Amino acid sequence: MLIFRSEETVRRWCKAHGVPKRPSMTLDQLWQLAVTWYENRLTEESRRPGADEMAGIFARIGLEGPFWDPRADQW
Amino acid sequence: MPDPMDFDTTVKLNIYETFAKTARAPSGAEVAEALGVSGEAVAAAFDRLHKRRLLVPEPGNPSQIRMAPPFSGVETSFRVTVRGRDYFANCIWDAFGIPAALHADAVVEAADGYTGEPISLEVKDGRPVPHPWVIHFAVPAARWWENIIHT
Numbered sequence A: 001m002l003i004f005r006s007e008e009t010v011r012r013w014c015k016a017h018g019v020p021k022r023p024s025m026t027l028d029q030l031w032q033l034a035v036t037w038y039e040n041r042l043t044e045e046s047r048r049p050g051a052d053e054m055a056g057i058f059a060r061i062g063l064e065g066p067f068w069d070p071r072a073d074q075w
Numbered sequence B: 001m002p003d004p005m006d007f008d009t010t011v012k013l014n015i016y017e018t019f020a021k022t023a024r025a026p027s028g029a030e031v032a033e034a035l036g037v038s039g040e041a042v043a044a045a046f047d048r049l050h051k052r053r054l055l056v057p058e059p060g061n062p063s064q065i066r067m068a069p070p071f072s073g074v075e076t077s078f079r080v081t082v083r084g085r086d087y088f089a090n091c092i093w094d095a096f097g098i099p100a101a102l103h104a105d106a107v108v109e110a111a112d113g114y115t116g117e118p119i120s121l122e123v124k125d126g127r128p129v130p131h132p133w134v135i136h137f138a139v140p141a142a143r144w145w146e147n148i149i150h151t
Helices: A007-017 A027-038 A051-060 B004-022 B028-035 B039-051 B092-102 B141-147
Strands: A002-004 B056-058 B061-068 B079-082 B085-088 B106-111 B118-124 B134-136
Touching (some): B004 B028, B004 B039, B004 B092, B028 B039, B039 B056, B079 B092, B092 B106
16 A cells, blocks of 8 residues: 555556556544554554454444455455 | 464564564564574464464565564665654555554655655654545455565
């Protein structure tokens, strides 16, 4: 995943790489994701979330649909 | 014989503590020396941690760590400065993951994915300083781990 200064440079990057443009994420959404994912990473009990947990984490910050579903086979 | 899960947790904590304190990845030999165990035992733990998606070894060199997310074992284009120490992150998500994991403010130096123009981000008092910049994921969640270094 990459950061861009504008939606326009996202579009140019997608065109240059021949990939579809997906919905973008804001800095606040990224921060919420980073905190949920990593705030306990240096502790004994930390672990990577499972697929169901991941889908729930994404949904709570407004990222829904097959693209954000780790169990999906189409997107 | 020690429980492999407990041993893996000990290895994982040593790796993360080393990253946090030094901003670099320990080698398998350094982890073995720190824990007073054999290199073979640490190599087996690295393999199990990789299967649990907590560690990515360097391709072709399983005793070196390429990623212990959010930390990168190699220099990347995502430099994260925390308390005067420079870390490297694997991607923009992990660039925010480092201050989240260290519970600290940070400055993140990145670049626009298309133009290469520098982008400087700051995490201050537990929040990102607002900017209108956007993050784009090209790979769907179901495929992230197929090639995590690329993702």
